[in-house]
Amino acid sequence: MNLPWHQYVMGIVYVLAGLNHFRQPRLYLKIIPPIFKNPKLLNQLSGLAEIVLGITICIVYTSSFAAWGIILLLIAIFPANYYMYKNDSVALGLPKWLRLLRLPLQLFLIYWAYLYT
Secondary structure, X not given: OXXXXXXXXXXXXXXXXXXXXXXXXXXXXXXOOOOOOOHHHHHHHHHHHHHHHHHHOOOOXXXXXXXXXXXXXXXXXXXXXXXXXXXXXXXXXXXXXXXXXXXXXXXXXXXXXXXXO
16 A cells, blocks of 8 residues: 555545446436447446446546546546536436536545546
């Protein structure tokens, strides 16, 4: 355990989030914009990516690559968060103000991952 404790927290958060893609896929499928084809595959790939990146961010030799992977993943999933913000029908019951807060949260998560590059 030569990494900072908060890096392990990040890893756990991403592993749990990735597992949730398989546990409750309908939540994620709903927010994938219709412009993207094969939402089921995209959900599975993003869930798998979160699990793999969450594990590898906790390994000294792979943590820098994993951090860059997390940054790229966060950029890739931004359209889903924006789509969720703009469309009340896919809001998962969240109020608009909370969906708006999710957008800058992505920037914070990118910065957090960047700390480990």
